[in-house]
Amino acid sequence: MDLIIIGGGPIGIACGLEAKKKGVSYTIIEKGPIVNSLFNYPVNMQFFSSSERLEIDEIPFISKEAKPKRNEALEYYRRIVTSNQLNIRLFEKVGGIHRGDDGFTVQTSRGEYAARNVIIATGFYDLPNLLGVPGEDLPKVSHYYKDPHFYASQKLAVIGASNSAVDAALECWRKGADVTMIVRGPEIGQRVKYWVRPDILNRIEEGSIRAYYNSEVTRIDEESIEIRTPDGIRSLPNDFVLALTGYQPNFEFLEQAGIRLSDDAKRLPEYNPETMETNVPGLYLAGVICGGMETHKWFIENSRDHARLILDHIAGNMEAAALPGKL
Template sequence: MKNKILDVIIIGAGPIGIACALECKKRNWNYLVIEKGALTNSLFNYPLNMTFFSSSEKLEIDNIPFISNNPKPTRNEALEYYRRVTTSNNLNINLYEEVKTITKTNKYFEIATNKNNYSAKQVIIATGFYDIPNLLNVPGEELPKVFHYYKEAHPFTLQNIAVVGASNSSVDAALEIYRKGGNVTMIVRGETIGERVKYWVRPDILNRIDEGSIKAYFNSEITSIDTDFIEIKTPEGNKKLPNDYVVALTGYQPNFKFLEHVGIKFSEDEKHIPTYNPDTMESNVEGLYLAGVICGGMETHKWFIENSRIHAKLIAEDIASKN
């Protein structure tokens, strides 16, 4: 396959990357999806017991039905759905292959990975934002007791756990660890639990905090992490708390450096939104398209599966119009 000129290369095999592949296949284009991890790698790395905020029909792609046992599907159900969509449609996907560079020549894009080199007329980047965590940037954050991803509660049973953040992921982790026997303290920079927290979960965490089952420090932040304790700054002054593990779920961001190396420009404000045409999803680099949550820059709550599914069709229609 080396140096064969493809019609489209899609980078990222998440739900939106899969949706883009389906659009390519419908048009009989010669395409390839390249994914550095597992299929739907971000979903795979979600907590084992996670439940989506969206209902199953809003997670469907290409009108392929997604049937779940409950109104809100689970992580495992989503993995099964996207896996079946991929295999039943025989989509052309290379997993565990990482794109290193994308270079635009006069006519084509040259894509170099850790395994091969490719040429393509168009490139779609649908890489999401789950790979790079927002760091606390405090002393001790490099210790092995600090986690920026959360999988399950069992390892934290009978331990002193600090959960940093007040988003859906932080609240889910705090409640699950508490119910599995962990001693949970939440460190929250804001005044209260986030308003975006799932409506059926938010009353639960507020009640656990009110009754004292979960301790919460609001308007507070960690200032340092040590082997057996953490230090935090609160409105009542600095405090030193016994601690075994820190679960810092403070959000994630796209790989901006990768996009910059491709030549994509960004807004100059703190949102750092990449430049693209919302009608076609084409970036400022001709022939290079953006799809999915990566389009939001630092506004990682702007795009979801349910409202970015349309990106695949917009891109395919624009490519078809040019060809």
Template sequence: MNTYDLIIVGGGPIGLACALEAKKKNLTYLILEKGTIVNSLYHYPLYMRFFSSSDRLEIDEIPFLCASPKPGRQEALEYYQGIAHRKDLNIHLYEKVIDIVKNKGIFRVVSSKNEYTAQHVILATGFYDSPNIMHVKGEHLAKVKHYYSEPYPYSRQKVVVVGASNSSVDAALEIYRKGGDVTMIIRGGEIGERVKYWVRPDIENRISEGTIKAYFKSEITEIKQESVVFRDQNGLIQEIENNFVLALTGYLPDFEFISRIGVELEGDSQIPYHHDATMETNVPGLYLAGVVCGGRNTHLWFIENSRIHARIIMNAIVANKLGVN
């Protein structure tokens, strides 16, 4: 069995950036991705547009040409998957990493299909695979969705959208415009502060005119087959008719996996321990890249400000191989 210089867990934009940087350093590498290339982006809403402009989503200084000021999901898929093809990156798809064990200085990486060994490992796993569960009765019902792709299934349906983030607001507006009866149930007192600036007036105006109903400072207490029960801002229990619940309450890294492979989680935010100067965790040779670095604070890292992790990590790995402190 050949031992790689590094194995990259996750084939998202930052995982690809790490592979590109590894090639520059003449390091042997392998990306293991549990789905398709940039799998999380593939599962984004079909008509989603990024907050960032295309130049801020570029990796390895490869131009991201886009006719629109803000690229959409399909354009991003074309860009990142195109890079993987043109650069002939060494990536195994539909191969989920199950375990990572270090023994005598070498990592054994166990996947759903094979086992590999490497001197270094990079976790670039993001957070989109683990919904932030509400932990309410009835959340297991088939009518409850933690992911949203397009509005058409919800036409002429009574839909509760939980949350006030970008994903919640986009879903509410799209479903409303395709004939859905939309009610938003929001824990906070207003629309999220990080909602895209060109979308905020739209959702606020729809709420103001009553075409989208919104209950602020409210929280779901139970989901039933034909209704939703929630506590409103006055502490009163209300029950409304309902066909679908979109629980778009955010997503989290896989803390169980991160902890199981030996990475320490710090504080209430469960930030995986790592050195900012090298991105190395408390497990020597195991590095973090991308949004996984923020733990529960998933708003801290994006493609545009974590692209630099690839270069930081490769410089650290090369220095380690050369014995430079």
């Protein structure tokens, strides 16, 4: 096989489409359903980007509003996979990548694949940034938010001030939750969607949602949480905690594959921006995983071109290898 694509999200799908167009034999391997990360987004989530900026391979994305909802994105990407009959293996988790003289061996939960090239397009949504406090492993704590109905009539602490935290706080408050936000910085994040930020600020100002700024959780118990504030330690009654403090790529997986990472806090993987090939020949990165800890740097709209860059390089190498005198 010419190519294994690890990750069946929008960018992995774009790589599959590009491979199919160029006659490159490929398999996409996804550990969950089609566009697994999008499937695990909150049920009512609305994208920051407009629908045309989420399009791949110039396939039109029609949505009811300018900025589509999660269910519309699931429909769009699913139809692309099925109508183009992409070769995708679902609910199959990749455990390791090993490079040999003849290419790569990719080990999965269902077996082993051999390929001359590999693309890693796994994103960063699988590993949450942990708080590292006592009680974080209690069942009442979640690093993922799905549906506001679950938290109705409950005392809910939302940790964070990004889009996900703000969306969760507003939705849960509107479904009847008693919401408190714990924010490490001095304000709600400046990158919060511009049509949402005034809403959360107004709710906080009127007292509908409580917010503790320059504060952090120090302990989580069954019926309370302890927070450190500028005015000292506070103990708050609590039923559930949504720790929406961001996510990070699986750096251990990248390093195991031989990809070098920068030594600073950004942990940027090494790759050629013109081809997306890493320091390991034949091993490529695509999508948001390219940003390391800078998870705000890459999105669908500015990384969908990675598919063309990579497949142009792979196809060019294949053509060169097929020339007379080449092995």
